[in-house]
Amino acid sequence: MIKKLAGLIAIAAIVVACTTNAITGRSQFKLLPESQLQQMAVGEYQSFLSSNKVIPATSSNRDAEMVSRVGQRIVNAVTTFFKQNNMAQELEGYQWEIKLVQSNEANAWCMPGGKIVVYTGLLPITQNEAALANVMGHEVSHALFGHTNERMSQAIAAQYGGSILDAFMANKSSAAMRNIFGSAVGMSSQLGILAFGRKQELEADRYGMIWAAMAGYNPEEAIGLWERMQAYAGGGGTPEFLSTHPGPERRIEQLRKYLPEAMKYYRPVSK
Template sequence: MNYKKIIGLVIVLCSIASCKTNPFTGKKTLALVSNSQILPMAFQQYDQFLSQNKVIKGTSQAQMINNVGQKIAKASERWLNANGYQGYLKDYRWEYTLVQDDAVNAWCMPGGKIVFYTGIMPIAKDETGVATIMGHEVAHALANHGQQRMSAGQLQQVAGVATSVAIQNKSAQTQQIIGTAFGLGTQLGVMLPFSRSHETEADRIGLQLMAIAGYDPDEAANLWRRMKANSGGQAPPEFLSTHPSSDTRIRNLTAWAPAAKAEARKFGVTRFK
């Protein structure tokens, strides 16, 4: 395939990339990989992860995670149905699992498979803290962030091929310089900001969901104050990170909390845990 054909492919891919709408923002999103492709793979990886790790069952913490997860998922369904997205969750298979691991972490697979590590529970502190984390993870699933990251990765690969072909007649030194610049440029200028935007979006969506589920959105900023204290200030600079800084998140969540409460009132929720 010659250079012009590769560039043409990039253009075609870009033209069809924005073919799905995020219901919470109304924005077009990358969707080069369909749910029919990504969900079976995600569910398989989730099952494999559980088979290789110690799943905690029957404890008060495990039960709390499951209960909070169900409430947040129900809140998301209420919001989606009320805003014209009936059936949006038909392919989702919600599951909320606590795993023995000291890492301060939680994550969500596409399609609604959510894992909390035991290491994050002391920082979550209580049910409202768990709801803050859960809302964020559910939001990742609802906004199809996994699908978007895979799609962006595919576009990055195609662009990398196009760049390699375009400079194939250059000297080896020039090729190395341009290749390195391309890698750093796309990582720092595209992929990392793309990831941070997803985290910010999930924070905002999750704040609304936890409020609709009856949890106080004012407490979300306190969770991140605890996260910041736990990190001891060891986080990398924001521009080198896949996530916004704790200070940025605290400011954002504090500013967004009133709007989250207002959204919850639309669903008759006026008192919060």
Template sequence: MKKSLLLSAIVAVICSGCVSTSPTGRTQALLYSDSEMQQMGAQSFEAMKQQQKISQDKAKTQYVNCIADRITAVLPDQSQKWEVVLFDSDQVNAFALPGGHIGVYTGLLNVAINQDQLATVMGHEVAHVLAQHGNEQVSRSQITGIGMQAADVALGASGVANKDLYMAGLGLGAQVGIILPFGRDQESEADILGLELMAKAGFNPAQSVELWKNMAKAGGEQGPELLSTHPSHGNRINELQNAQAKVMPLYTQARKQSLTECKING
């Protein structure tokens, strides 16, 4: 039991100085520094550029960069330079990584059919970075690993029969509830923060609802929300509709400025 208590104490010590609050007021455990997360993001992005095909379509690349430039122009930290890459893939997806990296797949352009809809997705992904969701997830995974070791020691010391079965159950719970990338709370948070970003950048937030309707059609039948890292399409659309009144004034104000319209030319 001494080992179990020691491991539990280590978890408590690790977490004692890493508690933070997300932009929407959630409590987060963040174990890693900004520089460490930036290094992880840079390494991951470089690996992806080596492993995946980069689009050579100049018109689409300029279009994606145009939207990214407008979104990143309204971020609090203007010292951060953002690298944007359009990957040639049928995946309907995009992502952003700490350190200023944005990846978009060409397949997304078939579902996000205008600048506002694509800005919905890109704003959402950048919001994940702003809210430090990547740090939160790797920190949770680290803490879970230590906690699993403590549970293994405790069960072994207590002589519990079928210890492996108990550990398998604990592992499944940890995977579903903690380790899976970007849980529903984080996804919902990124939806709202991303909506604010796109509105501030002069993209119509009402198109976020249309985007997710398109996503629902493209995605077909969706599994149970309980085991999904994303909110159900219906819940997501409802939340975005409820947020429109708050973000529309941001959009109206932004449209008073001279903005570059993003279009695919050629």
């Protein structure tokens, strides 16, 4: 009887946790309150920054200044889009921060609540501001659309079963839970079962192009970026982005399909 009750509780939790994203229209499995993930992100972000070399955004550090400038334009574009679509409340709790960190990895990520990091190892692949804007728009989309929540929910449900939320609340500061969070954000290069799914990646690609276009950057640069990513991977590199689905060829094909929509938002601006 107890086992049956636990099973019913687990099923009920799953049903309640299925929500429809207001922008993408996709049904999502999200067990966790976004506010809790945002609180967790604050501590994890500071912990990451304290253990890595942050490059200050000053006039003497052109790369860091560029990352800060591009990131702020993406943030402004996102804020404008949500306001125009009467969804400003969806950004409640967001306190945006943008940092460039010294690392040979070709990676970038955005935590729930808007904590953004770009690794220096990504810049030789992006090569220009527009490509960087598409990357940052992509990563911001993962946070905005609750993809981190989805990935963590899947992992926690598999690990804890019927005691899902209680387990998270009791263990959110544990090493295991912090590892799940880090992998779900994309901080780890070994994501395993937590790799972003095809639908999540394509959502991030599509809207990343839109944010970039609204920020004044040519969304077509996303195509060249992925061609360079593919070449980098072929040369033995392992950029974080290529550990996920879909594959580079499929991704480039989809980007070309998304381009006409993104171009409707494109208004070039001077640097």
